[in-house]
Amino acid sequence: MKVMISAFVAALVIASLAPVALNQFGWSSAEQASSESVRLD
């Protein structure tokens, strides 16, 4: 059961890190669809 729990935790860790990594690569929708000058962030 430890393996099962650790896999579930790993899935959540991956889910938490995914948006951070995608933003680092500039693959966010905001970066793809708008230029910096018109973004509010």
Added chain:
Amino acid sequence: MKSKLCSAAIFALATLFFNPVWAQETPTVDRTATGGAQTLEDIMRRQEQLKIDESFRSENLGDPANAAPISGQLGTLGGRSDADVWRSIRYNKIDPTVQSPGPANTVLIQDEGMPWYKLREGPVITYGGGAILGFLALLVVFYFVRGKIMIDGGPAGTTIQRFKAIERFGHWLLAGSFIALALTGLLTLMGRSFLIPVIGKDAFATLAVGSKWLHNNVAWAFMLGLVMTFVMWVAHNIPNKLDWQWLKAGGGIFTKGHPSAKKFNAGQKIIFWTVMVLGFSVSLSGLSLLFPFQLPIFADTFGVINSVLGTSFPTDLAPHEEMQYANIWHSIVAFVMMVAIIAHIYIGSVGMEGAFDAMGNGEVDLEWARQHHDLWVAEVEAKQGKGESS
């Protein structure tokens, strides 16, 4: 005979997904009285939601070559009237200059939205949800008719390692993320219809935002789990003659004997390939949805299908149409996967004594292993014997 019946059933089910309107032939309309413009018959057919050949409008876009000379009084209007220009916009036949980047931003009007919305809210939810509920009901009936599949003669009391920790990790990474994706996907697809009346708009809005975040991001764990399990188990899931024997015996579900099997029996192989093929497909359409307009896949896929099967699927798709196809395909494939996985969860838990241990702690009862995977046990014991003697 059985295959004919099966084909007929699949055909009958497939036809349910298609709107009868799609099968109608569009009549040739005489538009000489209106100079090629819309007729009363066109209007009446549209009001009755019948199919209309729109090419009399979508192809009637004017011709710049017909422009009056610039020295003439009407020179500034050019060869295209306002109506021609508006029709070009209506049918996405212009190439406008826009300030913001992105392939979808040059499409000013895209009118496939309503057919997509109706398909999503209608047949996809009805048949998809119905399939899940119907299958659950079928399993309940099956459980009461067949009962739990027990270990003949009871457990041996000694165990054998069925799956290593890394195998179980890959399985649970895939399984856990799939369940999260299935629940959040159902909530996204059906929540508006079924949850808002129960919990209200505010509570649903919070739930929907959380679901979207989880669905979009846990998808990466699903894809990693899919790759891990494929690499670890593909060699054990190559179909062979033994599988045919297993299938002919019905997996021993309704008989006393247990057909021979290696590490994975034919039923498990069917689940494996269903998950791999559909998992790959749902991941592709999911990536297409995850990166809007950046990863169009359907125009090229339709092109390949047309060249192989001689069909005439549309290959000139607007970016929005790509997303609409991806969304519908993603939902249909996910529903098929959910039904398959429900069967897998049933047989791996309440449906069979001792089955959960294989993925629970990796150790299964030796008698269970001998009854369901006799050839695999023989292989393992032979290896252990070699190991001990060497």
